[in-house]
Structure formats: structure tokens, C-alpha cells
Amino acid sequence: LAKTTQPISMDSYEGQEVNITCSHNNIATNDYITWYQQFPSQGPRFIIQGYKTKVTNEVASLFIPADRKSSTLSLPRVSLSDTAVYYCLVGGVYSSASKIIFGSGTRLSIRP
Amino acid sequence: KAGVTQTPRYLIKTRGQQVTLSCSPISGHRSVSWYQQTPGQGLQFLFEYFSETQRNKGNFPGRFSGRQFSNSRSEMNVSTLELGDSALYLCASSLEGRAQQDTQYFGPGTRLTVL
Numbered sequence: 001l002a003k004t005t006q007p008i009s010m011d012s013y014e015g016q017e018v019n020i021t022c023s024h025n026n027i028a029t030n031d032y033i034t035w036y037q038q039f040p041s042q043g044p045r046f047i048i049q050g051y052k053t054k055v056t057n058e059v060a061s062l063f064i065p066a067d068r069k070s071s072t073l074s075l076p077r078v079s080l081s082d083t084a085v086y087y088c089l090v091g092g093v094y095s096s097a098s099k100i101i102f103g104s105g106t107r108l109s110i111r112p
Numbered sequence: 113k114a115g116v117t118q119t120p121r122y123l124i125k126t127r128g129q130q131v132t133l134s135c136s137p138i139s140g141h142r143s144v145s146w147y148q149q150t151p152g153q154g155l156q157f158l159f160e161y162f163s164e165t166q167r168n169k170g171n172f173p174g175r176f177s178g179r180q181f182s183n184s185r186s187e188m189n190v191s192t193l194e195l196g197d198s199a200l201y202l203c204a205s206s207l208e209g210r211a212q213q214d215t216q217y218f219g220p221g222t223r224l225t226v227l
Binding site for chain 2: 034036041042043044045046049087102103104105
């Protein structure tokens with residue numbers, strides 16, 4: 001399972017665009033990249049998933065370069081409610097010997 | 113469609129006791145996974161069930177066990193509780209749990225405190 005590296009924490013202000021980058025040098029050909037958001041004492045919430053290039057949904061965009069060794073979650077015009085921990089996951093949970101690794105995530109703090 | 117539900121939401125036990133946590137997946141989801149989250153270790157995979165069979169298991173001692181019923185509901189049990197078992201226990205469900213893009217949806221978790 002590919003290991004991921006993210007910044008431990010990030011700060012930003014309301015209304016700004018926030019980009020969180022995740023490094024995954026050992027990503028396999030069949031691996032997808034998934035991002036989750038977690039608020040304190042709640043379960044992680046799926047944000048977005050992609051395989052290559054760019055994916056956009058109503059809450060975020062995911063940019064994946066051609067070599068797929070990194071990915072960037074982009075949150076447009078953040079608000080205070082976007083303060084949370086963001087996890088980047090790579091790969092599949094469900095191979096025969098898989099164990100999901102969330103990593104330590106990125107603690108995003110949004111200020112007024 | 114209702115989300116993943118977990119009961120109870122909060123639980124306080126003492127060392128040596130055992131505990132059973134319950135998870136009801138999203139309707140139609142057949143894969144249920146369990147995770148332990150602590151401040152020190154982060155989010156760690158416990159095990160995954162599919163069609164009443166344990167399909168994957170994380171690196172936890174045998175005191176941690178689980179099962180899945182024919183309606184896909186799942187329970188996990190922790191016996192002989194230790195102080196270090198205090199954590200947020202999360203359940204996640206997905207349709208089949210096989211495809212890379214088979215997204216997991218998490219429940220709110222059960223906060224277990226061991227005294």
C-alpha cells in the first residue's frame with residue numbers, strides 16, 4: 001500500500017482558496033487517490049476521489065499530475081466550517097493483504 | 113438514504129470488562145470495516161467483513177473480534193479491556209469493498225473510555 005506524506009498543519013483565512021498537497025511516490029498503476037475530511041469526534045467524510053488529471057465536485061477539486069506521484073486537494077473559498085483534518089489515501093483497501101493507512105493527515109485551521 | 117449508524121455513541125467501561133459495539137451499514141452495502149482512532153496512533157484498520165466473513169484483518173490482538181450478520185449489520189467485541197483501548201471506534205460501509213473506487217462511508221463512531 002502506497003505511503004502518503006502530507007503537511008501536518010496549514011492555516012488560512014475565510015474566503016481564500018486552500019491547496020493541500022499529498023505525496024505518494026510509490027503509487028501503483030491501479031491505485032486511486034481519495035481524500036477524506038474529519039471533524040473532531042466524528043467519522044471521516046468522503047470528499048473526492050480521482051485517478052488522473054483533474055476531478056471536480058461541488059465541494060472540492062483534485063489535481064493529479066501525469067506521473068501521479070502527488071495530488072493536490074483544492075478547497076475554493078474556505079469558511080470557518082472547513083476547519084478539520086484532511087486525509088489523503090492511496091490504493092485499495094481490499095486486496096488480499098491490504099490494511100488501510102490513513103496517515104496523520106493535515107490539520108487545516110481557518111481564521112476569520 | 114440513511115447513513116451508517118453506530119451504537120452506542122459513548123461508553124465507559126473498566127479494565128477487564130468486555131464491550132460490544134454495533135454498526136448498521138448503509139442499505140445495500142455489504143462490506144463493513146472497523147477502525148480504531150486514538151490521538152497517538154491515528155486511524156488504524158481493525159478488520160473488514162463481507163458476506164458474514166472476515167475478509168481482512170489489521171494488526172490488533174485477538175481480544176478484538178467482530179462478526180457480521182446476514183443483513184450486513186456488524187458487531188465488534190473487545191474482551192479484557194485495557195486502558196489503551198480507550199479510543200473512537202469507527203465503522204465504515206461500502207457496496208462491495210473490492211473495487212478501488214468503492215467509496216467507504218463512515219459512521220459517527222463510538223467513543224469508548226476505559227477506566
